[in-house]
Amino acid sequence: MIIAPSLLAADFTRLGSEAARAQRAGADWLHLDIMDGQFVPNISFGPDVVAAVRPHAKKLFFDVHLMCGKPAILLEPFAQAGADEMIVHVELGEQVLPLLWKIKALGKKAGLAINPPTSIAAVQPFLDKIDLLLVMTVNPGFGGQSFIHECLPKIQQADAWRRERKLPYRLEVDGGINNATVAECARAGADTFVAGTALFHQHNMGAAIRKMRQIAGDNDPGLADLRV
Ligand code: DX5
Ligand code: ZN
Secondary structure, three states: OEEEEEHHHOOOOOHHHHHHHHHHOOOOEEEEEEEEOOOOOOEOOOHHHHHHHHHHHOOOEEEEEEEOOOHHHHHHHHHHHOOOEEEEEHHHHHHHHHHHHHHHHOOOEEEEEEOOOOOHHHHHHHHHHOOEEEEEOOOOOOOOOOOOHHHHHHHHHHHHHHHHOOOOOEEEEEOOOOOOHHHHHHHHOOOEEEEOHHHHOOOOHHHHHHHHHHHHHHOOHHHHHHOO
8 A cells, every 4th residue: 555645734845855854764655745726725835845855755656746727738747756656636627638648648646536525436547647645634634634424435446447447547535634544545446655744744654654554554455354
């Protein structure tokens, strides 16, 4: 499984050293939330910040979450800044397919995100075109929100489709993930866990990541098959 601390919860006066801290602490990925003040009621940071952070965490996979209304013009700058994956929202409708194609043309992994109110059926046309499906477990725009339990059936459905259609996409959850909620997400089929507050606000991030990994691993349905 993958643990991806979300930089949005880091100390914004020290983003480079915060990214380095996440790498030292044993994170697999760094989740970078890009907010444009249009698609979500907040503005975070852009390609220049991602490029500045990149050399401080060379070993981390940069998982760039684009909460932007018109991300097409941003794909190339974020690719050059060091993104390894770029995630766009299914709520963008007609833009989605061209965006996924462009992300892949740039040689990056392509992710699709879905907000809590959106029906999971909306992602079905894209499941064979993505490397990752991100099921949002909070309404996007801010860190530190409470987990929305009603999103769990969407994770289960996405996992079922993955098994039935033998598709390779990772199943990521994002928003309010902590030691209490990570277990039920893992049981529902999630394998990639974004956590901001639960990790960056810990003095000992290494211990926090190890604990979250242990809880998630103990609840991984795949492991359950092995536990006969
Ligand atoms: C919210 C972002 C999340 C958020 C997670 O719009 O997409 O990645 O930073 O933060 P926590 O883990 O604190 O909910
Ligand atoms: Zn995010």
